[in-house]
Amino acid sequence: MSLEQFGKRAGRMIANRMMEYLNDANKAPPIPPRQSFPSQSQAHQAMVASQYPAHQPQYRQQPYPAGHYQQQQQQQQQQPFSVPPPPYEEASPAGGGRADTGNLEALRLPDSHGNTVPDFSRVGYREGHVKIPTVPVQMVVEPSLDPFSDDTARIQGAIDEVGRLPLECVGNDGARIRGAVLLKAGTYRVAGALIINASGVVLRGEGQDDGGTIIVATGNIQRDFILVNGMLQSEMGSVEMQRAKARTREMMPTNGYKGSRKPDTYTQSGVYVAAGSNQIPVLDTNGYNVGDRIVIERPGSDKWISDIGMDKLPPRPGNGSESTQWTAKSFTFRFERKIVAIDQATHTFTVDIPMVMCLDPKYPPARIYDLIHKFPTISDVGVENLRLVSESDPCNPEDESHGWYAVVVDNTINGWVADVTTKHFVSGIFASAWSRYITIQDCSVLYPVSKPTEGGRRYQFNLSGQMGLVKRCFTNKARHDFITLGRVCGPNVFVDSTGVDGNNDTGPHERWAMGVLYDNITCNTINVRQRSWMGSGQGWAGAFHVIYNCTANTNNNCFQDAPGVTNWVVGFKGGMAKKPMFEAPCTRCMSPSLPVEPRSLYWAQLVARMNGDILLVKRNVGAEAKMRYPPRC
Structure with missing residues (x-):
């Protein structure tokens, strides 16, 4: 190497180190934003309304014209979409184009083992019947006067300040709140991530439209943006920490259960506990009381995995890469429930939420123990x-x-994401594995920017915890509009929501998600099926699922039942794949192409649980109860 070449290389090295230092010190010169925010004209609003009319269940998608990406760049500011009709319509008049299935008892649809359609009515924030509270504002943040400044620290500081306030009880349902951080209308630039890690804290804006609150995730760090998680520290959202640790295990910590003095018990031998049942016969009820929260742990077993064929997954064709065979250790399922009654004579617990997986006595018995999480969880956020x-x-x-x-919600019990529009993220809103009782409502996930067909991307609404609820939501350009991941214990519900222009499917994505209801969902394709070698061995994707009055706009939908499992497809409108990708028993479809009454299974079950009080449901959690916000000053 010549002296001249050495000098040039050394100069470049010094310049790079100096730029890293300046960036770390937050002294980098202003960089103009990479996305602009053009105002939305009335003509564009009219065009959007004509293309995406109001979440109607019978809507048929229109394909995008050529050059759609260029149109997308010109049409960034899509308003939130209007919501579907109220969820408690009266029965359609005669000739109204719906099949009358009778009452909810007729919709239990038992199979030969007694597995029935579960009651899904206890999902969502505080079991779905409680109105989300309007949390009073405790801190106000104004947009920065510098249009290129980083607002990460200012917003995080306000969140942390409210998180140090004392908790106060509100209402009669156990909610305890601290306050809301209000981001006044305007544009905020956040180069790191925002973390909510204290109970009772709400991050609120002043609207989703052009004149509302817009938070821009700036820079080139691949990171999850708003993290609602009781196990994360606030400083983990800084630019430096995100640059070093974004999307690592440290940013996605796993919770667990710890022991207590309460004795373990087990399910009785020889007794089959059906999916849909809330009666759990046990060996001994001593030490347990009504109101106790418990874990029902169904252990994995080699015999079960062999019976469903997941120890013989074939290699991926083409490149010959081996599939990951399922193992017993990786398929132990833990369901969180509450004891609502105890029959001492028969040693039977009655639990609040039915099982969404059968407990078959030919496999090892389920273990039942006290529910105590190892690590912190937060609530009412x-x-x-x-x-x-x-x-x-x-x-x-x-x-x-x-x-x-x-947005990612994890290690959280009772929370919500409401009236949020996201744009250009790789994926949308995710209630992760350790989330419980989360409601995602009236949200839109729009125009993701990523490789359009590769795995792990464009998961728009993802429920992978327990007792999650997505309602009145919209998405476009997804790979998977409404999705669950693997080993999801459920129940979870997607209701009254629409996805357009998706390039893959809605449904359970991999490895045995249990107890999911898709209710009045409109999208391109819905599948509950065997996935075999796909994704390195995803195998059976879902068990004990219900597809109710859904519409799919393609002719390649596939519903299949794993050994020992029943799925239920009722009132489905869409074409079936003539040759499924993998051979397996087909799910029986009831009332194909003809929606049934009641219009919505979820809403009907919720009203029934509220003793038929439709007005109470409307007032608390229906479309009429959408969240209301003070007008902008």
């Missing part, structure tokens, strides 16, 4: 009434050096 935008490269429609999930 929310993100609401704002728009989140990920800054991406406008010249690269497959750019992935930017925000990944817009």
